[in-house]
Amino acid sequence: MKKMIANLASREKRIAVLEDGVLSKLVITPDHQRSTVGNVYLGKVTKVLPGMDAVFIDYGAEKNGFLHRDELPSYQLTKNSDGKAAIGQFVRQGEKLLVQVSRDEAGTKGAKLTGLIEFSTETLVYIHGMDYVGVSKKFKNEHKQKRWREMALQNKNRDEGLIVRTSMENESEAVFLERLSSLREQYKGLERKAATLKAPALLLAKDTFLMMVMNEMSQTAGGQLVIDDFDACRDLKKWAQENHKEWEISHAPGPQNVFSEMDIEAQVEKMNKKIVWLDNGGYLIFEETEAFTVIDVNSGKFTGKVAKEATLFAVNQAAAKEVARQLRLRNISGIILIDFINMAQSRHEQEIKDIVKKETAKDEKRVQVIGFTDLGILQVTRKRTSPSLSELMTVPCPVCSGSGKIESPETVAFRLERELLEHRKTDDEAVWVEASKAVADALLGEKESYRQTLEELIGKRLFLSFIPGSMNAYSIKRFGSIQEISGAFK
Known part of the structure; x- marks a missing residue:
């Protein structure tokens, strides 16, 4: 059974989704990082990129958005478009466009935009700017499916795309026409609003x-x-009733944090940990970068009671299921490389691939399982529409800049030594250096055994004070006479 816990009491909004008691999805939206997917803006074309068949759009965000030629109504509605037409035929620099965000900003990349404005309801999706009709493949009655396709074709305009959803199957024609009219009016309302504003401007912000x-x-x-x-809670109860949803909706009045009350908080804290343990004693290591994510599978404490190949296969089976769960849970997207433990039998590789395909089929985002490389690494891609949980919940370390490593005390000390040697021919008698304890020890050696040699090499008296903290760093405060430096040093 599906269960959801929604924590909306603070500025950071959170949803936890549990399936059969297991946490399968976590959505966190900090107040300053609310998703803009679905928002509609009046934008302005700032640059046309013929080589990429795309344009950059100023829509009011810090970074300009990216819009491909195929997302332009002017391109979609050109009957003879063969995929080779230059983007300059459909849009020009300085032109104003209605655009909708289809993917949030991520890292150094701006948002992905579309000029095909979409509105949706439970039964019908309306897309302005393209000539298209689609009907859900999940209809139980083939005759009804054909009927709704004809109904959509008869009632749509040439510049409209309609997708008839499964829940429309048993509705009446009157309901269809009412929904279509309402969605059309929403779009016309945006056009009227855009006519009164200067670009860039927000036209519609979706909750x-x-x-x-x-x-x-x-x-x-x-x-x-x-x-x-x-x-x-009240609004959702009303919505569920109107849409015939048999959900049991209850309000948690507090004051206790609803995530803590439902034992979710501890699981949230684990989301940014690199290591995920498997029930059988194996474990996964996650390494996220801007370019791709690498997941390493390890046998850990699991030794097994059968042959080596069967043991490794058992670890990989458990890992395949957990990887699929973690991708959705952590919202990891883009290129994903999974380094499973090497297996001797090719049929085992195929079975692991099939498990990943089966488990990722539950994901609402499109996941492609491409296959194993010659090195035994499984290649997977997952559609990116929003930042991962790691991007939302963490910032790069100010000490290591996100690399996970810092320069050794010796490296920093030798850099300081080289900088001091550059001043060895100046007339100054002394120098005042501030450094961390580890750097100072590496510079001067055990019991400052190298101090005299260093002072002779640089031709100056060295005054040294310490920087508090664990960061390996130094700062040359000033050069001068011994009297000046000793006076300032005190």
Whole structure:
């Protein structure tokens, strides 16, 4: 059974999704990092990139957004578009466009935008700027599926795309026309608003968090939802009733944190740990970079009671299931390389690949399992629409700049020595250096045995004070006479 815990009481909004009692998805939205996916803006084309068939759009964010030619209504509605037409035929620099965010900013990359503005309901998706009709493949009745396709084709305009969802199957024609009219009016309202504003401007901000809750509830007929915001609880109960959802929705009044009350908080704290232990004693190591994510599988404490190949295969089986869960849980996207333990039998590789495919099929984001490389690394891609939990919850370390390593005391000490040697021919009698204790020890040697030699090499008296903390660093404060430096040093 599906269960959701929604923590909306503070500025940071959080949703935990549990399936059969196991945490399968965690959404965290800090107040300053709210997703803009679905927001509609009046943007301005700042640069046309013919070589990439794309444009940069100033839509009011810190970084300009990226919009590909295929996402332009002017391209989509050109009947003879063959994929070779230059982008300059469809858009020009300085032009104003209605754009919608389809993927948030991530790292150094700006948001991905589309000019095909989309609005959706439980039964119908409306896309302005393209000539398209789609009907859900999950219809149980093939005749009804054909009927709704004809209905959509008859009632849409040439510049409209319609997708008929599964929940429309047993609805009436009147409901379809009412929803279509409402969605059309939403788009026309945006056009009217855009006509009164200067670019860049926000036209529509979606409450993506409540939409996420509703989307999760829509995926199953029923379940349990515990939420700590009374107004949101009331709105969701109304929505569930209107959409015939058999969800048990309850309000958690507090004052205790609802995540702590439901034993979720401890699991959240584990999300940024690099190591994830498997039930059988094996473990995974996660290394996220801007370019890709590497997951290393290790046997750990698991030794097994059978042959080596069967033992390694058992670890890899458990790892394959946990990797799929962790990708969704941590919202890891882009290129993912999984270094499973090497197995001698090729059929075992195929079985591991099949497990990953089966488990990632539960993910709402598109996951492609490409296959094993010659080195035995499984290649996977997962569609990116928002930052990972690691990007949301952490910042690069100010000491190591996110590398996980810092320069050794010896490296820093020898750099200081070289800098001091550059001043050996100046007339100054002394120098005052401030350094961390570890750097000072590396510079002067055990019991300052190298001090005299260093002072002779640089031709100056060395005054040394210490920088507090564990960072290996130094600062040359000043040069001068012995009297000047000793006076300042005191």
